[in-house]
Amino acid sequence: MLPLGRLSAAEARGLRGVIFDLDDTLLDHGALSAAAYAALFRLRGSGLRLIACTGRPAGWGEVIQRQWPLDATVVENGAIALVADEGGSRRIVALDPLDPAVRRERRRALLDLAAELVTRFPEAELADDNDARRTDVTIDIGEHRRVPREAIVAMQRLAAERGARTLVSSVHLHLTSEPDDKASGTIRLLVRRFGEDATAARARYAYIGDSGNDAAPFAAFTLTFGVANVRGPARRLSVPPRFITDEPMGQGFAAFAARLTELRDAKAT
Numbered sequence: 561m562l563p564l565g566r567l568s569a570a571e572a573r574g575l576r577g578v579i580f581d582l583d584d585t586l587l588d589h590g591a592l593s594a595a596a597y598a599a600l601f602r603l604r605g606s607g608l609r610l611i612a613c614t615g616r617p618a619g620w621g622e623v624i625q626r627q628w629p630l631d632a633t634v635v636e637n638g639a640i641a642l643v644a645d646e647g648g649s650r651r652i653v654a655l656d657p658l659d660p661a662v663r664r665e666r667r668r669a670l671l672d673l674a675a676e677l678v679t680r681f682p683e684a685e686l687a688d689d690n691d692a693r694r695t696d697v698t699i700d701i702g703e704h705r706r707v708p709r710e711a712i713v714a715m716q717r718l719a720a721e722r723g724a725r726t727l728v729s730s731v732h733l734h735l736t737s738e739p740d741d742k743a744s745g746t747i748r749l750l751v752r753r754f755g756e757d758a759t760a761a762r763a764r765y766a767y768i769g770d771s772g773n774d775a776a777p778f779a780a781f782t783l784t785f786g787v788a789n790v791r792g793p794a795r796r797l798s799v800p801p802r803f804i805t806d807e808p809m810g811q812g813f814a815a816f817a818a819r820l821t822e823l824r825d826a827k828a829t
């Protein structure tokens with residue numbers, strides 16, 4: 561992973577947008593700092609499209625999409641994208657490839673599986689954001705609980721035996737029956753909403769994240785960044801981010817935004 565100083569002006573100027581993770585990338589242990597929030601406005605002021613991309617629930621995404629300077633919010637690790645209604649109102653609509661009844665049916669089975677897992681692994685508990693979810697179920701492994709890595713791996717194995725996919729972020733173990741990940745869900749959004757070419761988009765949008773559920777976009781996009789706390793999880797990523805910030809979480813995000821906009825906004829020499 562390269563220091564931010566190695567990013568070139570040509571790379572920075574070739575971008576149309578930035579896709580960013582929330583937990584422990586923009587947010588510090590769930591909290592939004594003034595520096596990180598200001599960085600969003602700085603990026604937008606530099607002419608970049610902004611897309612939040614998180615494992616957090618659709619219900620949380622609807623709130624930030626309504627309030628923050630965002631062009632879209634991809635939630636539940638790529639399963640659903642939220643955008644403002646094209647009619648120009650502030651109404652938020654979901655781009656969801658599946659019927660809501662199918663969603664509810666699939667999720668019921670995942671809730672049964674999650675109940676079994678937290679019974680067998682009492683060090684874990686059901687996460688407190690499940691009521692706002694539509695497609696997946698989350699188990700708290702690092703937000704209010706500290707679950708040992710062996711127990712997480714054992715839960716993943718059991719979930720796989722039951723036919724569920726799992727994704728691990730810094731805070732949650734996700735159980736899902738969706739085929740999507742953060743990369744496929746975001747690229748579908750870029751094509752459907754912004755008319756991008758699915759292949760060219762990989763070089764036109766930067767991605768910044770910090771953990772295991774960012775593995776797919778770290779591999780899919782050309783310009784990828786990790787905040788400093790990606791160092792631990794990076795050992796388990798097949799493709800680590802190309803660049804890494806010196807600072808962790810929100811401070812790292814602010815440093816990334818400062819470097820990117822400085823290169824974009826400097827007069828070409």
Ligand SMILES: [Mg+2]
Binds near residue numbers: 584730769771
């Ligand atoms: Mg994260």
